[in-house]
Amino acid sequence: MSFRDDLMHKVEQIKDAAYYKWFNEVMPNSGNAPPPSPEEAQAFVDGMRDLEASFEYFTGGDPDSANQMIEVLAQAKQQLTNGIHMNLSPAATHLNNWSGNTATTFRDRFFTPFQAIAVNQANVVEATSAALHSYQEILRHARQDIVALADKTIGALQDKNSGDILATIVGLGSSIAGAAVTIASGGAMAPAMFSLLSAGAGAAPKLFSVGGSSTKEILDSLRNELRDQRDRLDKEINDLKGRIDHDLGVTFETTVVGGDDRYPVEQCCPPSITAAAVADGSQDGRVAEFTPPEGW
């Protein structure tokens, strides 16, 4: 059974329990007064239709889908941090023996910065993965909360002597992992930090209650909590979106400014190098700058 089916089944249980409780409330204690009419009963049932849509709001998406995405991104990061460097190290050794202007240009402008670029790319992969993890946690906690809210409501409606029932559910925000990602400049400049995944940090856990002395009070309190949960979910989602947009800008849009410790995409991608650049203008296209050692 899918999460949605499971939750909608609980909504049906809420409606059944509410109807049963309401019917007992409106049934006269003495035999002289009439029981509720079919129209009154139908009106009560119709009045609960909004609950389905309210719960439905929390069923979208599938947080488990993020597992495979996070796993694949972890493999990509592993490749960038270990696999790439296995080939970079011997290449660096070989290139060190190459002398001349072209060699210097190739090393300084392409190869040496590339080693820091691979690290930066790994960090961006990490940030991309962490954003997914945050989203996954937001959805998971929203689901846990909404299921707990439904269960508490059913309990409140089934308790004949129910007074106030206090349901305590930890809020969404407190569960989201925080991480900072470093983009290294590859040169002498200080590394830049950017802040993805502090989304939700600092949001206080919320206590909320479902209860009341009558069916109406219990259902009204449920509606209040559903609205509140929806607002909290929307806020968490918008916070995360804002942080992704912010870090996207930091990583890909910002230009290097003196004193600013944020770096543009050039720190994450090597420059273009062409055959002409290496051939360095020699007339027949060969490398004029490949300098033999002394005594050759």
Add this chain to the structure above:
Amino acid sequence: MPDTLHDRIQRINVVATSPDGLVRARYGKGFVVEVDPRCASRHTDQTLAVQATKAVGGALKGYDLAIRKALHGSEKTPAPEETDHDDSPRANFLRATRLIAVEATSTGSDITAGWHPDGGLTIALRPRTLDRLGTSNLSNELSAAVSTLLSRIARARDKAYNACYRSLSRTEKPMSATQDQFVANLYELRNVARRNLPNIARAYAGITSQVHATAFWERTLFRPGDPVDAAWRGMRDRLETLLGQTTTRLADAAIALDLAVTDLAATDHRNARALMDARAAEEHLPAPLDPNVPGQIPTPPKPGDPVATKKLHVGPIMEVDVPEVAR
């Protein structure tokens, strides 16, 4: 994204058509010959072979011009200067390549493709081949025969190369210590161009495909209309783009460096020896990647490309689609 050397080489796809328009030869990532069904009624085996020879020869010529243009920016590359008295390894090598003669036959021996001294191409069909195979099978057999022929030409060229430079090593004086060092340096540079950089580029193509594969699951992960969906996709797409750019820029750097080393070795009598020694040393190693050969470094996917999937068997009867992720 700027048009890179790697892109240009990857895109080369030459199509040549026979004079009668009924045989098409395509040379890009592989060699494909297509024989029009109308050939069955219009040609004998002999006349069809002539048309096929012209189409295949045209494609080979076109591919050669396209590669020259991609590498040098022009189809007109200067002819190597040499005289009959030129006994340099390069001149010997060029003479040897002009003497290459190889043949390849199709699996059923119905088709023979031959390469003759000074670059003459012939394709011959045994009598009644067209009747026996039909145009569809004939297309496949022709494609296979020409592909085999091209591999044999490449091998013969390698053999000539080794022979020319090996003879040099036996006649020259021993190298000095500095010469040794220079030879080692050139060999190492060539290794960077043909081994390290292409390996890194291939790894990047794999990483790009891993990041690209996340698109397979995002359809189910995000809630419909969720603002995080677009934001995250934007981030992933930018990451994928820069990883793809890194792949092609590494491939370009490998090609550039390889050109530099090869040109130097081929035009300098002494430096050629370095490359010869390098090749000899490489005989004990797995064949290096040639960054100039299309397809050796996979083209990385771009944002929005469909995610390639494969079937995964789950239990005895059930199968599910999963993305093909390079590992």
